[in-house]
Amino acid sequence: MGARAKYEIPAPLKEAQERFEQWRSSQTGRRPIPESLWALASELARQYGVFRTAQLLRLDYTKLSGALRGPRWRHISQPHNRHSWN
Numbered sequence: 001m002g003a004r005a006k007y008e009i010p011a012p013l014k015e016a017q018e019r020f021e022q023w024r025s026s027q028t029g030r031r032p033i034p035e036s037l038w039a040l041a042s043e044l045a046r047q048y049g050v051f052r053t054a055q056l057l058r059l060d061y062t063k064l065s066g067a068l069r070g071p072r073w074r075h076i077s078q079p080h081n082r083h084s085w086n
Helices: 011-026 035-048 050-057 061-067 071-075
Strands: none
Touching: 011 035, 011 050, 035 050, 035 061, 050 061
């Protein structure tokens, strides 16, 4: 088994990691992540990649990749019913 390659975390990702940790530690219970933090994560994902950013910030990969498409994507939790037979 080979050892994992170690790499230095870029400063912007490290700073974002600290901001997310501060926010998480200040919350009680499960709360939605603020839009400002999603915007930060999206910006970093464009620069450093979705996988790496999601991993370091402890975010769901699919939600982060969806956030790159716009803020509304994350709020869609169920498929819309296309047919209405009322």
